[in-house]
Amino acid sequence: MSAQYQFDRAELEAFWMPFTANRQFKSKPRLLAKASGMHYWTPEGRAILDGVAGLWCVNAGHGRKEIAEAVSRQIAEMEYAPPFQMGHPGAFKLANEVVRWLPAGLDHVFFTNSGSESVDTALKIALAYHRVRGEGTRTRLIGRERGYHGVGFGGISVGGMVNNRKFFGAQLPGVDHLPHTHDLAHNAYTRGEPAWGAHLADDLERIVALHDASNIAAVIVEPVAGSTGVLIPPQGYLERLREICTKHGILLIFDEVITGFGRLGTPFAAQRFEVMPDLITMAKGLTNGAVPMGAVAARKEIYDAFMQGPDNAIELFHGYTYSAHPVACAAGIATQEIYQREGLLTRAQDMAGYWADAVHSLKGLPHVIDLRNLGLIGAVELESIAGKPGARAFDAFVRAFEKGILIRVTGDIIALSPPLIIEKSHVDELFGKLAEVLKETP
Numbered sequence: 001m002s003a004q005y006q007f008d009r010a011e012l013e014a015f016w017m018p019f020t021a022n023r024q025f026k027s028k029p030r031l032l033a034k035a036s037g038m039h040y041w042t043p044e045g046r047a048i049l050d051g052v053a054g055l056w057c058v059n060a061g062h063g064r065k066e067i068a069e070a071v072s073r074q075i076a077e078m079e080y081a082p083p084f085q086m087g088h089p090g091a092f093k094l095a096n097e098v099v100r101w102l103p104a105g106l107d108h109v110f111f112t113n114s115g116s117e118s119v120d121t122a123l124k125i126a127l128a129y130h131r132v133r134g135e136g137t138r139t140r141l142i143g144r145e146r147g148y149h150g151v152g153f154g155g156i157s158v159g160g161m162v163n164n165r166k167f168f169g170a171q172l173p174g175v176d177h178l179p180h181t182h183d184l185a186h187n188a189y190t191r192g193e194p195a196w197g198a199h200l201a202d203d204l205e206r207i208v209a210l211h212d213a214s215n216i217a218a219v220i221v222e223p224v225a226g227s228t229g230v231l232i233p234p235q236g237y238l239e240r241l242r243e244i245c246t247k248h249g250i251l252l253i254f255d256e257v258i259t260g261f262g263r264l265g266t267p268f269a270a271q272r273f274e275v276m277p278d279l280i281t282m283a284k285g286l287t288n289g290a291v292p293m294g295a296v297a298a299r300k301e302i303y304d305a306f307m308q309g310p311d312n313a314i315e316l317f318h319g320y321t322y323s324a325h326p327v328a329c330a331a332g333i334a335t336q337e338i339y340q341r342e343g344l345l346t347r348a349q350d351m352a353g354y355w356a357d358a359v360h361s362l363k364g365l366p367h368v369i370d371l372r373n374l375g376l377i378g379a380v381e382l383e384s385i386a387g388k389p390g391a392r393a394f395d396a397f398v399r400a401f402e403k404g405i406l407i408r409v410t411g412d413i414i415a416l417s418p419p420l421i422i423e424k425s426h427v428d429e430l431f432g433k434l435a436e437v438l439k440e441t442p
């Protein structure tokens with residue numbers, strides 16, 4: 001291990017780590033120092049098979065030279081260009097590349113720097129859209145229990161994960177939540193989309209009856225809820241949400257920060273479920289995780305609604321210093337070229353059957369109470385230890401890392417979402433080692 005990776009305990013203190021058990025980590029750090037293909041390497045040179053694409057983002061696998069070269073060329077040529085009232089070629093090129101993957105009709109792209117910013121941007125576009133059309137009473141936003149929409153105040157307000165909300169005060173007013181769709185009594189061990197639960201979308205009618213549609217701006221959901229532990233939508237559920245939104249003039253936002261860029265075997269989940277939302281948020285796979293970047297895709301009618309008034313007027317008072325950052329755009333363009341050339345955004349279709357078999361092969365191992373899968377996503381739900389929620393899965397996570405696989409845990413659920421370049425031999429290794437971990441789980 002080279003000296004640059006040797007820290008004493010005190011040197012680990014300064015970095016307040018995000019979504020991390022800081023004291024546990026700093027007492028026994030897990031460091032990653034290098035990455036290529038399906039693997040990370042620790043500073044000691046131990047290979048770690050990546051079962052989660054970093055954090056659901058390195059869809060084309062690690063160490064892609066084309067991205068590194070594009071980024072380095074762009075920094076040398078022009079490191080920054082202001083995005084307000086100015087442009088640079090990469091921004092327009094990347095917007096067109098993203099539109100090529102989107103469902104027909106979603107053809108405008110607003111750039112952000114993260115999934116959280118994409119969510120706040122989408123919520124603001126929804127509110128402003130109704131206002132510019134003269135329906136400014138539509139201000140209420142509807143999220144879902146157990147939803148994760150990042151960590152901005154908009155995102156935690158419509159989100160439904162209690163720990164992400166309970167410490168942070170009153171949040172946005174005028175928000176309601178649909179019920180989540182997770183129900184082990186009906187759906188445990190389902191392969192793919194569960195048959196039970198489409199009726200849960202009808203709760204939207206109850207909320208509309210309570211507030212009146214004239215006060216409701218948008219509904220936001222993850223097509224597959226990822227960060228809460230992989231909740232696969234029941235068959236017909238998203239279609240039903242779409243129908244009710246359309247009936248009442250409510251915008252439907254799909255938060256595709258995780259499902260975008262091929263995770264389910266189609267470029268976006270909207271295509272997989274054949275449900276067309278009005279806005280799509282994305283981030284992560286947009287640049288293969290190489291440079292922070294997010295985006296919101298909008299239907300043409302939404303963009304067009306803003307294009308009114310004098311030509312010199314700014315149509316949407318929103319944007320970031322780093323919207324469409326040239327270096328992020330360079331990474332994004334190189335990433336889209338890889339996706340296109342290697343057919344990665346549909347590759348999950350070819351692997352999904354093998355993946356599903358591997359996920360469900362864990363049935364019967366100690367403490368496993370559910371297994372779920374869709375595309376190249378999988379989840380293992382463990383029975384919680386009484387009075388210690390999350391402890392069992394966290395222990396499995398730590399032991400999995402020691403065995404050479406990177407998994408992700410949320411509560412007592414293990415989530416898996418490998419790079420889309422995964423081969424069958426990697427699937428075998430990932431689930432073989434995970435099975436060993438589960439067999440040894442106290």
Ligand SMILES: Cc1ncc(COP(=O)(O)O)c(C=O)c1O
Nearest residue numbers: 114115116148149150255257258
């Ligand atoms: C569905 C969804 N929305 C939003 C976000 C937030 O993205 P970021 O962490 O880039 O802000 C995430 C992150 O995992 C996500 O899964």
